[in-house]
Amino acid sequence: MSTHPIRPYTGIRIIDLTRELGSYATRLFADLGAEVIRVESKQGRGDRQNPPTVAGLDSHQFGGVPYAFLNTNKKSLTLDLASAAGKTVLSDLIARAQIVVYEAGGQTDVALADILAVPGARIVTSVSYFGLTGPYSHFVGTDLIAQSLGGIAWLSGEPDKPPLQLAGQQSVFVTSLYAAAATAIALWDYEATGHGHVIDVSAQEAIAHSLQNAIQVYDLEKRISSRGGEGVRDATEAAFACKDGYVFLAAPLALPASWNGIIQWMTEEGFDGVARLHEPEWAQRATRCTAAMRSEFKLLFERFIVNKTKQEMRENALKRKLVMAPVSKLADLQDDPQLVYRQYFQQVGMPGLDHPVAFPGAPYRLSEPLWQIDRAAPELGQDNDAVLAGLEQSQRAAGGQG
Amino acid sequence: MFPQFLKGIRFADLTWAGAGPFSTKLFSDFGAEIIKVESGSRVDPVRAGGPFKDGVAGINRSGYFASRNTGKKSLAMNLKSQKSRDILYDIIRTSDVVSNNFGPGAMERLGLGYDMVKSIKPDIIYLSMPMYGEDGPLASLLGVGMTISAVTGLMWQTGYQGEGPIGPGTHFPDHAANPYHAAFAIMAALRHRRATGRGLKIDLSQVESTINCMGLPFLEYAITGQERERMGNRSPFHAPHNIFACQGDDDWCAIAVQTDQQWQALCRVTGLTELANDLALADAGGRLRQVDRIEQALTVWTRQHDAKEVMARLQAEGVPAGMVMNSRHLMDNDEQLRHRGYWQTLDHPEIGESQFTSPPFLLDGERVNLRRPPLLGEHSEDLLQQLLGYSAEQVQALRQEGVLE
Numbered sequence: 175m176s177t178h179p180i181r182p183y184t185g186i187r188i189i190d191l192t193r194e195l196g197s198y199a200t201r202l203f204a205d206l207g208a209e210v211i212r213v214e215s216k217q218g219r220g221d222r223q224n225p226p227t228v229a230g231l232d233s234h235q236f237g238g239v240p241y242a243f244l245n246t247n248k249k250s251l252t253l254d255l256a257s258a259a260g261k262t263v264l265s266d267l268i269a270r271a272q273i274v275v276y277e278a279g280g281q282t283d284v285a286l287a288d289i290l291a292v293p294g295a296r297i298v299t300s301v302s303y304f305g306l307t308g309p310y311s312h313f314v315g316t317d318l319i320a321q322s323l324g325g326i327a328w329l330s331g332e333p334d335k336p337p338l339q340l341a342g343q344q345s346v347f348v349t350s351l352y353a354a355a356a357t358a359i360a361l362w363d364y365e366a367t368g369h370g371h372v373i374d375v376s377a378q379e380a381i382a383h384s385l386q387n388a389i390q391v392y393d394l395e396k397r398i399s400s401r402g403g404e405g406v407r408d409a410t411e412a413a414f415a416c417k418d419g420y421v422f423l424a425a426p427l428a429l430p431a432s433w434n435g436i437i438q439w440m441t442e443e444g445f446d447g448v449a450r451l452h453e454p455e456w457a458q459r460a461t462r463c464t465a466a467m468r469s470e471f472k473l474l475f476e477r478f479i480v481n482k483t484k485q486e487m488r489e490n491a492l493k494r495k496l497v498m499a500p501v502s503k504l505a506d507l508q509d510d511p512q513l514v515y516r517q518y519f520q521q522v523g524m525p526g527l528d529h530p531v532a533f534p535g536a537p538y539r540l541s542e543p544l545w546q547i548d549r550a551a552p553e554l555g556q557d558n559d560a561v562l563a564g565l566e567q568s569q570r571a572a573g574g575q576g
Numbered sequence: 577m578f579p580q581f582l583k584g585i586r587f588a589d590l591t592w593a594g595a596g597p598f599s600t601k602l603f604s605d606f607g608a609e610i611i612k613v614e615s616g617s618r619v620d621p622v623r624a625g626g627p628f629k630d631g632v633a634g635i636n637r638s639g640y641f642a643s644r645n646t647g648k649k650s651l652a653m654n655l656k657s658q659k660s661r662d663i664l665y666d667i668i669r670t671s672d673v674v675s676n677n678f679g680p681g682a683m684e685r686l687g688l689g690y691d692m693v694k695s696i697k698p699d700i701i702y703l704s705m706p707m708y709g710e711d712g713p714l715a716s717l718l719g720v721g722m723t724i725s726a727v728t729g730l731m732w733q734t735g736y737q738g739e740g741p742i743g744p745g746t747h748f749p750d751h752a753a754n755p756y757h758a759a760f761a762i763m764a765a766l767r768h769r770r771a772t773g774r775g776l777k778i779d780l781s782q783v784e785s786t787i788n789c790m791g792l793p794f795l796e797y798a799i800t801g802q803e804r805e806r807m808g809n810r811s812p813f814h815a816p817h818n819i820f821a822c823q824g825d826d827d828w829c830a831i832a833v834q835t836d837q838q839w840q841a842l843c844r845v846t847g848l849t850e851l852a853n854d855l856a857l858a859d860a861g862g863r864l865r866q867v868d869r870i871e872q873a874l875t876v877w878t879r880q881h882d883a884k885e886v887m888a889r890l891q892a893e894g895v896p897a898g899m900v901m902n903s904r905h906l907m908d909n910d911e912q913l914r915h916r917g918y919w920q921t922l923d924h925p926e927i928g929e930s931q932f933t934s935p936p937f938l939l940d941g942e943r944v945n946l947r948r949p950p951l952l953g954e955h956s957e958d959l960l961q962q963l964l965g966y967s968a969e970q971v972q973a974l975r976q977e978g979v980l981e
Contacts, residue, residue: 180771206764213729226796226811239799243791303936307916314838318809318817319898321832323910327809327819328902329745330734336819337828337900339809340744341733345750347789351756352936359606359765360939363581371940379918379936382762382906386594386746390639392903393931399903401745411742413731422726422739428621488717497718501741504729504797507787512714516785537753537785538761539709539775544584544768555659573781576866 181207181544186361188273189213189264190248191284194343195223195377196277196301197244198350199357203273204247205536205545211249211271211561213264215283218252218554228527229481235554236526239342243533245551246522251562252555255283266529266565268292272364273357278302279315295370299357301349305376308459315377320345324381329388333465348384355476380528402465409462409471413426413501421487423475427459435494440478447474508532577942580607584764586672588613589648590688594721594747595782596677596705597644599755603673603762605649605935605944609957611667612648615655616981618878623952629927636926636951643932645949647924652953652981659979661687666964668697672769675703678868678953680715690777699775701765705758709781721747726752728786733793735806749786757785783884815863816842816870819900822883828900829878831885838861841893846877907931922948956980 184207190200191213197335204210212219218234224308226239237245251267253260255361264284268274268294276286286306289298300306303315321327337340353375360371368557382389388399399406408426410433425432442447450472456463484500491498502510508519521530536545585608589600592614596782604610614620622644628637629824648847651667651726653660668674676683683689683704692700704710707719708727717723722743731743760782765776787794797803804812809830811817817832829908833839836859843852851873863870878886883899890897899905906913913919920932920943935944960974974980 180768182767182771184771202760202810214854226800228799237798240792242799304912305916307603307938308912310891310912313898314894314896315898316832316834318811318819318830318832318894319896320818321899322828323898323912324953325743325901325903325906326746326748326943327830329902331736331742331745335736336809338734338742338745338750339819339830341730342790342793343807344748344789346792348752349936351752351760353872355602355756355759355763356935358760358943359581359602362763362766363579366581374938374941376916376936378912379916379934380752382918383936384748384751385903385935386751387627387640387643388746388749388903389907389931390643391931392907394639394927395627395631396630405622413743415740420732422722422731422743424720424722428625429720429959488714492714492717495718497720499717499719499723499726501731501743502729503732504790504794504803507729507794510714510727512708512712512783513787514715515712516709516781516784518787527799531795532598534787534791534794535784535969537757538778538780539784539790540761540765540768541779542768542774544776547920 183208187211188275189270189271190267190275192275192277192301193219194224194240194277195303195346195349196275196345196353197221197302198274198297199299199354200248201246202350202354203242205547209249210247210377211251211267211557212245212552213255213267214250214252215255216252222554226260231526236524237551239355242524242551246533246547247549248552249557249561250552250555251558261288263347263562263565267294267561269294270565271296271566273297273299275301275353275357278306279536290372293524295364295368297357297371297373298550299353299373299375301377303377305379310378314343317343317345320349320377320381324378325385325388326381329382329385329399329401331401333400345381348376349380352380352383353361373430377439398562402495405417406463408459409467412468412472414474414479416482416484416487418483419503421479421484422499422501424497424570426462427457429497431495432497435496438496441488445478447478450474486549507548520547522547522550525553577939578607578945578947579939581854582606585609585673586671587673587675588609588667590674590676590678590683591811592677593622594644595754596675596758597622599758599762600675600753601644601646601648601679602756602935605946611671612645612650612956613651613655613664614650614952616652617654619952622776629930634926636842639927639930642924642927642930642949644696646932647947648950649954649955649959650950650953651959653956654978654981655686657979659974659977662686663960663964663979665696668693668700669957670720670963671697671700672766673701673703675762677705679718680706680710687713696774697774697775701762701769701775701778703758703778704760704778705754705780705782707782708781708819709784721750724749724782724786727783729790729794730786733790733804733806735808737806737808737810739806741806749782749789752781753786754780757788782808787970796973810830810867814860815867816874820875820878820886822878822886822899823881827883830900831890832896833863833898834861838895842890842895845889845893845895846874848873848877917943920946922946924948925951953981
């Protein structure tokens, strides 16, 4: 158990009825000491099966990879949610919780109305793809659908190809992060005033809130920002192939040290392409954003770096103050010298696996050790006895009132 | 509504550009007092960047700045002068949070390092969010949001099948992962201070924050030792799962079948009975093996239909589908966002009326209403006189000396 009796969310109980979009939100609280109880049907909630599952591991009992990542530090309680007795236990748990996070849609076996009907004040946060109201509220969502209807897919990819989804189920994280921050703020008010709140988070709105300046570009200048950055992104801002992979460079005129540093480096090495970069077209922001200049720079710069490794490129970025870094594979991350130095990755023992697994570490460092992964994602019903005993005890303490 | 949940909390906010201000904006939208400490001689790059109202540049005309700074107060000073530093110390003595997103060492050079700030306000909550963290061999590496995408695996994994990495088309980590991890950490620190009386220092490495948002593919790699190749818009688990060209030059609809029932419904709507009846395609594994064939057949159908119609017809039968929205679609045509009152109009002395996105949730059934962003230095005199008790003459003198900008 926690070695620090008081952590930021110690004493806060959260009933977790999330499946995919909201699970990271409740994990953020759990990592800071909240008691987060996943209430599941006897068969287990469907998110345990979200792919990929792990070969040789019973995903019904242990969950797959997304489940393992999104549910650290949480508890699992199974109830027969179709029975009156099961519903009563859930109501009793909700009555003793400060926060309920609920995910609408899909195979939900708990109704929002039943959560809201439980007496007492608390924060009820609903997380869904399109929100609880409006013409899309019954639409079926997925990460790709949210990235499309939210507008981020339009902005990514290349002009002569389809819009492009971002990797890693980003709508899950964007939505959960907004949900967690809003829930934390509402809890602050609840604790000050005793007023409960209902928060209705929409993944589509969360994505549309995170489109850089595309909304303002259209509103104020009536231009539509599009993928590929044609007319917007500088020729230097892209991933370029080097000897052993790719590097990302940004050296627009707005970052003069980076641009001048590249020119200087090419000059020092006697690279013949540098003369071209001294010509007047390269001194104008507008021309540098055209498709022709982008292709030309790519050819030129890749010729310059064809025999340079990612590590050499990073060393030069540091030395010459260039905005440039390797494009890391996931496989590179545990060898990133900065992340190694900061001991970023955490080894977490996972039930059912005979060896610990590297997890990303804290998303922020606090000057006291308040963030920690105490335990892996729970097995199905792992905490039945403890949660039910705790509930009984608190009911006895309250004089037997249910 | 104008929620006052955080009334009484004050920030001395030195964040600038994208990620930092987007974090502190959430606090001003909920009633905290965010004193944006700016410089007129070294202007926030987002004030200087566009877009501008009617395309006409001006430090108070940037829509990008406006969208990141609603409801804040602006104090504009020459931060290099000792007098401005003293003013800032006075403000910090009355503040709960000091926030910045400069590179490592910059706050120390301004006399605002954590130890200094803590010595004048022992229970301060101090947020730093440099790209790679405060210490370590790469701490001084320079970067923008796309650099963070590059070093976290997000750029490597995002791209078309069989081609090189592309990454998000925006400085994506600046606009969600990092500002809202930071906001969550600040709320946790406020609670911690309330419970213990102690402040906290928050060192948010934007790289470390963003890797958590790559946690799903990272953990798969960590468990299996295998890293997946880029797949464009496809899924390794489901098919069809892609973005399809529709009628028109650049109109698209995403279709993401997750279940065998959805597959059958898709075939019904599109009239692809031959595929529906092909037992080899009855489950996801079979469909993944013949994904090219399925996508080609579907594209023939989507090309003949309007993207919005494709979405509506498929969703009516429970098939996950969504047209790919651009900013015009979202602002002018999207019925859902309009129904939910997502767009807010705010008036501004130089920009006039313009549109803002609401915080992406309804609170007790209502929108969180925004207050307009500040002009550069708009609140300097009020803050000095009302918060710090300076006289009008003192303020005038500071302005003449160039301390106030």
